[in-house]
Amino acid sequence: MRTINRILTFTVCIMFILLIEVSSTIRLEDKLLLIGLSLICNVIAYFTVEYIYKRIDNKKKNWIYNSQNSFNI
Structure with a gap:
């Protein structure tokens, strides 16, 4: 998805x-x-697109980490 956004931005x-x-x-x-x-x-x-994707990746990692820790309680 990032590659598509990069190509579209450059093309525009x-x-x-x-x-x-x-x-x-x-x-x-x-x-x-x-x-x-x-x-x-x-x-x-x-x-801006890179920053948004980095935030989304961090939220996914935090969500996965929190969901794994909630089962270990």
């Missing part, structure tokens, strides 16, 4: 960059600014 970023590049009404400076913002948003989205 690339599509947005290509959309900016083919637009002829935007000045070059604005295109570069939008591309930079798109890359920054891509990095933020990537680390």
